[in-house]
Amino acid sequence: MSQRAFLELRSVACRYGNTQVLEDIDLNIERGEFVALLGSSGCGKTTLLRVLAGFVTPSSGSVSVRRREVTHLPPDKRGMALVFQSYALWPHMTVAQNIGYGLKLKKVQRSEIDSRVAAMQSLLGLDGLGARKPAALSGGQRQRVALGRALAVDPEILLLDEPLSNLDARIRLSVRHELRALQKRLGITAVHVTHDREEAMVMADRIVILNAGRIAQQGTPEDVYNRPASAFVAAFMGAENVISLNGAPQGSDFLIEAGPSNAAGRVALMGRDLAQGVVEARFRPEAAQIHPAETAVVGPGVTLEGEIAAVSYPGGHWRHAVHVGDREIMADASRAFGPGERVRVHVPADALFLFNSPGSQPANTISRVLPGKVHA
Numbered sequence: 001m002s003q004r005a006f007l008e009l010r011s012v013a014c015r016y017g018n019t020q021v022l023e024d025i026d027l028n029i030e031r032g033e034f035v036a037l038l039g040s041s042g043c044g045k046t047t048l049l050r051v052l053a054g055f056v057t058p059s060s061g062s063v064s065v066r067r068r069e070v071t072h073l074p075p076d077k078r079g080m081a082l083v084f085q086s087y088a089l090w091p092h093m094t095v096a097q098n099i100g101y102g103l104k105l106k107k108v109q110r111s112e113i114d115s116r117v118a119a120m121q122s123l124l125g126l127d128g129l130g131a132r133k134p135a136a137l138s139g140g141q142r143q144r145v146a147l148g149r150a151l152a153v154d155p156e157i158l159l160l161d162e163p164l165s166n167l168d169a170r171i172r173l174s175v176r177h178e179l180r181a182l183q184k185r186l187g188i189t190a191v192h193v194t195h196d197r198e199e200a201m202v203m204a205d206r207i208v209i210l211n212a213g214r215i216a217q218q219g220t221p222e223d224v225y226n227r228p229a230s231a232f233v234a235a236f237m238g239a240e241n242v243i244s245l246n247g248a249p250q251g252s253d254f255l256i257e258a259g260p261s262n263a264a265g266r267v268a269l270m271g272r273d274l275a276q277g278v279v280e281a282r283f284r285p286e287a288a289q290i291h292p293a294e295t296a297v298v299g300p301g302v303t304l305e306g307e308i309a310a311v312s313y314p315g316g317h318w319r320h321a322v323h324v325g326d327r328e329i330m331a332d333a334s335r336a337f338g339p340g341e342r343v344r345v346h347v348p349a350d351a352l353f354l355f356n357s358p359g360s361q362p363a364n365t366i367s368r369v370l371p372g373k374v375h376a
């Protein structure tokens with residue numbers, strides 16, 4: 001029998017009334033691992049966390065910790081602590097009382113509580129704030145108090161439900177790193193719910209991407225970013241440009257046929273199971289390389305013929321909306337190309353994600369949902 005994981009979910013399904021919220025969830029989490037549950041609003045992230053915590057009983061399947069099934073154990077018997085987005089601090093209690101709250105419930109001796117609270121304050125940079133009430137703290141400090149309260153009870157597993165989303169952008173960046181460093185130092189197993197792709201990328205050992213209650217893909221940040229297993233994951237991880245191309249597998253490559261708006265190209269299959277015919281190709285704006293139309297572009301990948309429709313400067317690079325055929329894609333460059341300029345847009349093979357086409361789209365059409373502001 002294979003070695004079982006520290007934290008294990010087996011065939012978990014969950015429904016609220018007639019609504020199926022989670023289905024076929026199989027997940028193994030190792031001791032000390034930091035796992036991010038990533039997905040768009042309503043995909044079931046929080047429900048999955050609540051199943052782990054014991055606040056929601058799955059309609060089928062099991063949850064085990066250290067090979068012991070805990071599916072029907074109450075939350076306080078699971079050795080887990082949960083930190084919420086809202087922090088849920090007691091407003092009438094001081095910082096020290098909030099941090100010591102869980103210990104008091106456990107009837108830990110007063111002197112022991114005091115020393116654990118002092119240790120937590122020091123660990124979290126809250127020294128000198130013990131007598132303050134939450135209302136007199138900044139968002140980042142409140143977040144750390146909530147974390148201190150969770151960590152004070154010495155949990156084996158820390159469950160985090162978007163605890164950083166109420167922080168302003170700058171504090172969020174530093175708290176991400178603090179939280180990750182702390183989790184590593186204490187060797188705690190952490191499961192972190194977020195809809196923020198970058199947050200999951202920088203914090204987690206492993207990202208589990210959920211789509212409509214099912215696991216769409218799980219892997220290291222690098223895996224899910226560079227080797228998306230489906231068009232959904234590619235789009236969710238930022239490869240929002242989508243084009244349809246015609247081609248066929250040949251040996252270890254997929255050969256792209258020339259079309260009205262693209263030159264012939266070649267992409268290594270790398271184990272992908274692509275059928276002959278129309279494929280859906282996805283890529284990120286930053287992966288595309290824009291060249292003047294007369295430039296001869298070489299190298300594996302695909303080269304598209306287009307015309308600059310609009311340009312904007314979001315910072316660090318120029319972003320271009322490019323008409324290719326009757327559609328539009330987004331492509332970045334270190335210099336600005338002018339509206340109306342004819343260009344070639346090359347997408348290198350390693351940044352071009354190909355998938356069997358779900359429908360019967362005609363070849364060589366290009367479509368994309370336009371993001372916010374682009375000015376001509």
Ligand SMILES: Nc1ncnc2c1ncn2[C@@H]1O[C@H](COP(=O)(O)OP(=O)(O)OP(=O)(O)O)[C@@H](O)[C@H]1O
Pocket residue numbers: 016017019021039040041042043044045046047048195
């Ligand atoms: N108590 C409930 N009763 C009925 N439906 C619920 C309940 N809680 C959640 N849902 C539904 O279950 C689905 C998943 O909700 P969940 O909160 O797990 O999603 P989420 O991925 O965490 O979303 P968000 O990022 O918006 O918090 C949603 O469609 C939601 O409306």
